[in-house]
Amino acid sequence: MVRQKIIMDNDTGIDDSLGLLYLLASPEAEIIGIASSAGNVPARRVAANNLALLDLCRAPELEVALGAAEPLAIPLRTTEDTHGPQGVGYAELPESTRKLSDRSAAQLWVDLVREHPGEIVGLCTGPLTNLALALRLEPQLPQLLRRLVIMGGAFNHPGNTTPTNEWNVHVDPEAAKEVFDAFSAAPADRRPIVCALDITETIEMRPKHLALLAERAASTPIELVRESDPPEARSGASNPLVRFLTDAVRFYFDFHKLYDQGYLAHMHDPFAAAVALDHALAVTKPATVDVELAGTITRATTVADWAGMWEREPNADIVIGTDPELFFERLISRVGDYAAAIYPEVHA
Numbered sequence: 001m002v003r004q005k006i007i008m009d010n011d012t013g014i015d016d017s018l019g020l021l022y023l024l025a026s027p028e029a030e031i032i033g034i035a036s037s038a039g040n041v042p043a044r045r046v047a048a049n050n051l052a053l054l055d056l057c058r059a060p061e062l063e064v065a066l067g068a069a070e071p072l073a074i075p076l077r078t079t080e081d082t083h084g085p086q087g088v089g090y091a092e093l094p095e096s097t098r099k100l101s102d103r104s105a106a107q108l109w110v111d112l113v114r115e116h117p118g119e120i121v122g123l124c125t126g127p128l129t130n131l132a133l134a135l136r137l138e139p140q141l142p143q144l145l146r147r148l149v150i151m152g153g154a155f156n157h158p159g160n161t162t163p164t165n166e167w168n169v170h171v172d173p174e175a176a177k178e179v180f181d182a183f184s185a186a187p188a189d190r191r192p193i194v195c196a197l198d199i200t201e202t203i204e205m206r207p208k209h210l211a212l213l214a215e216r217a218a219s220t221p222i223e224l225v226r227e228s229d230p231p232e233a234r235s236g237a238s239n240p241l242v243r244f245l246t247d248a249v250r251f252y253f254d255f256h257k258l259y260d261q262g263y264l265a266h267m268h269d270p271f272a273a274a275v276a277l278d279h280a281l282a283v284t285k286p287a288t289v290d291v292e293l294a295g296t297i298t299r300a301t302t303v304a305d306w307a308g309m310w311e312r313e314p315n316a317d318i319v320i321g322t323d324p325e326l327f328f329e330r331l332i333s334r335v336g337d338y339a340a341a342i343y344p345e346v347h348a
């Protein structure tokens, strides 16, 4: 099998964790670098979460680079109320002894695309600060990447941070604009594939999905988390990876319930990871995307021109359709099998 080289740039985060696990659990994925971007939690916490997740997964050495502490032009805003104090919900990950890369997240992007021209799929599941910094260092980056997949934005859909903007773009709108502008000259087969809220908010994880994953991992007991579970409840699953996922995602269920979205969790980042490995999961439509920077109530809103009204070439392929059940089949089978495989002693 020819494995797909991937750079994952994340702001780990609960759903970022699932995105990283999805890649680690997918034999066709070859993660060659992880860039830690400030967003859900500060960059140093993101990097620590990435290293700790590699420990939890008993993963081989993988380069994890630290990103910029602040967005390009505005102070950092984080969201521990959404992702928990450490950024992984109710779960707690012990600090890793793995070492961070000597190079910055931006330098990691630049060096790897120069080393592997035309081979790498970039996956961004956090603010685009470090990709924008990389583009400033290497303007040819769009031509040096094989493809870019971005989780971010909202088009014909309400925002999740203000009425019109989405969190990753909200944190660093200047970076998002620099990224979309940089891809304006990209050929059709190099346009970023954009997984915006329009599609990711149709990917709704529910307690049954966690139970199916635990069952696939042969973890015991099979737990069905409930709205009535107190915050201090913790999973007793025999498999450590299932325990982590249950404690992390239950926080996300509580958060979505608190904001009247139901006892569920939107799988923004793992969906983008699945698309990065298999573009056929996504039905896309080309558009010219730009980011509002000057609006008073609309700043950081992503705008899609689907009809060429701006007389500018399309710079994005926006995901307008998918099969959520097919995604969950892949997530549950891959991560469930992976959890069983990395903790064989649990089932002995």
Ligand code: RIB
Pocket (backbone or CB within 6 Å): 011, 013, 014, 015, 016, 039, 040, 125, 126, 127, 151, 160, 166, 167, 168, 268, 269
């Ligand atoms: O708006 C959803 C996105 O913001 C996801 O990537 C989530 O992890 C947060 O970063």
Ligand code: CA
Pocket (backbone or CB within 6 Å): 010, 011, 012, 013, 015, 016, 040, 125, 126, 269
């Ligand atoms: Ca994220």
